[in-house]
Amino acid sequence: MSDNCVCLADFEEQCEKILDKNAWDYYRSGADSEITLRRNRTSFSKYFLRPRMLQGVGMVSLKTTLLGHTVASPVGMAPVGYQALAHPDGELATARVNRKRNGCMILSTMSNHCLEDVMQENQSCESLPNETSPGEVRTAPLLWFQLYVCKEPSFTEQLLERAYYSGYKAVVVTIDTPMIGKRRDDIRNSFKLPRHLRIANLDSLDFSKLGLDKNVVNAHKVPSDGGSSLELVSSKILNEDLTWDDIAWLKAASKLPIILKGVLTAEDAKLAVKSGASAIIVSNHGGRQLNYAPATIEVLSEIVSAVNGEIEVYLDGGIREGTDVIKALALGAKAVFVGRPIVWGLSCEGEKGLSKVFKILDAELKLSLALCGVKDVNELNMSHIANIGCDC
Numbered sequence: 474m475s476d477n478c479v480c481l482a483d484f485e486e487q488c489e490k491i492l493d494k495n496a497w498d499y500y501r502s503g504a505d506s507e508i509t510l511r512r513n514r515t516s517f518s519k520y521f522l523r524p525r526m527l528q529g530v531g532m533v534s535l536k537t538t539l540l541g542h543t544v545a546s547p548v549g550m551a552p553v554g555y556q557a558l559a560h561p562d563g564e565l566a567t568a569r570v571n572r573k574r575n576g577c578m579i580l581s582t583m584s585n586h587c588l589e590d591v592m593q594e595n596q597s598c599e600s601l602p603n604e605t606s607p608g609e610v611r612t613a614p615l616l617w618f619q620l621y622v623c624k625e626p627s628f629t630e631q632l633l634e635r636a637y638y639s640g641y642k643a644v645v646v647t648i649d650t651p652m653i654g655k656r657r658d659d660i661r662n663s664f665k666l667p668r669h670l671r672i673a674n675l676d677s678l679d680f681s682k683l684g685l686d687k688n689v690v691n692a693h694k695v696p697s698d699g700g701s702s703l704e705l706v707s708s709k710i711l712n713e714d715l716t717w718d719d720i721a722w723l724k725a726a727s728k729l730p731i732i733l734k735g736v737l738t739a740e741d742a743k744l745a746v747k748s749g750a751s752a753i754i755v756s757n758h759g760g761r762q763l764n765y766a767p768a769t770i771e772v773l774s775e776i777v778s779a780v781n782g783e784i785e786v787y788l789d790g791g792i793r794e795g796t797d798v799i800k801a802l803a804l805g806a807k808a809v810f811v812g813r814p815i816v817w818g819l820s821c822e823g824e825k826g827l828s829k830v831f832k833i834l835d836a837e838l839k840l841s842l843a844l845c846g847v848k849d850v851n852e853l854n855m856s857h858i859a860n861i862g863c864d865c
């Protein structure tokens with residue numbers, strides 16, 4: 474299935490053929506008329522590269538550090554909910570791929586496999602030879618937990634505790650989702666999770682405290698007046714009143730570093746630094762929340778300047794090829810994360826397809842770095858961006 478795929482777009486095409494409409498539309502869609510979804514992708518073509526020649530690029534290194542942990546690639550896995558819709562192994566297969574490539578994976582609160590099982594998978598499968606020369610730092614797989622802050626503080630506290638004791642290394646708090654964006658296809662399809670799947674991390678939480686039945690919590694029900702289960706779950710569970718003051722509470726409640734996901738302005742980037750966050754992810758949720766939010770690559774520079782090196786800045790949204798990664802890193806991101814390509818890969822024979830997705834991305838990144846005359850991914854900077862973009 475994945476044997477003929479040579480780029481991520483090939484996986485997308487395969488995935489559409491394999492998945493049913495309910496699942497495909499859930500993964501593909503963006504908010505409203507999907508301007509931001511499209512812009513995330515098209516805006517990359519505004520930036521061109523300034524390659525340097527004769528730099529001796531026989532050995533190119535992708536190794537980098539994220540909050541002090543050394544990983545083998547600056548391309549990580551964004552949190553994507555309900556991965557078992559793409560393949561029964563879902564997040565377990567994703568963790569196995571992460572383990573084997575010594576990368577960084579962010580597990581969603583809304584995963585179909587629970588955070589403890591995913592951590593075990595991230596640690597237990599065989600590791601690939603991790604070649605280092607004397608004195609060189611070894612790479613290791615990194616797993617972070619993405620948190621949706623719940624209406625009920627004790628639920629949030631329990632999730633934070635579980636993530637810490639299971640061995641997660643950071644908590645990624647998603648701040649762009651006080652309520653769920655309007656995704657038209659999910660409403661048309663009355664999207665809900667099939668009965669055999671569940672939102673596993675929420676299983677052990679006592680939702681009867683909030684008067685909620687398990688079928689709502691597990692996204693098996695849609696609103697009585699029509700629509701998708703996502704609206705119903707989010708309106709019952711997500712804390713719509715979250716403010717910057719709550720980040721201080723979260724920081725105190727968490728034994729792990731906090732990363733804020735969903736920053737799109739210099740103002741919020743500065744508040745993030747002030748709040749004590751260890752890093753931010755420039756993200757518009759893959760165009761699924763506010764339509765007409767800017768493309769992430771277009772606001773990256775403004776945010777990097779505002780942060781002024783005080784914390785790490787990462788980016789997601791529309792990363793589909795090696796040169797996209799180069800552009801984001803040259804504009805100041807320390808790493809990037811990919812979302813939808815995870816489920817495209819999973820839909821093609823699970824771990825096998827997903828592994829190939831990341832092999833392709835890493836290989837494209839290495840090749841394009843070499844052609845840019847860059848031997849070490851950490852050397853990318855503004856001098857590699859040409860000022861000749863076309864408008865998209």
Ligand code: FNR
Nearest residue numbers: 500551552553554581647758759790791811812813
């Ligand atoms: C997401 N995203 C997301 N983000 C998050 O913080 N928690 C989540 O549970 C999810 N779930 C989710 C499901 C699906 C189907 C998609 C497509 C996205 C957003 C995700 O982490 C990331 O921000 C975007 O997917 C990045 O954009 P690309 O790579 O999909 O273009």
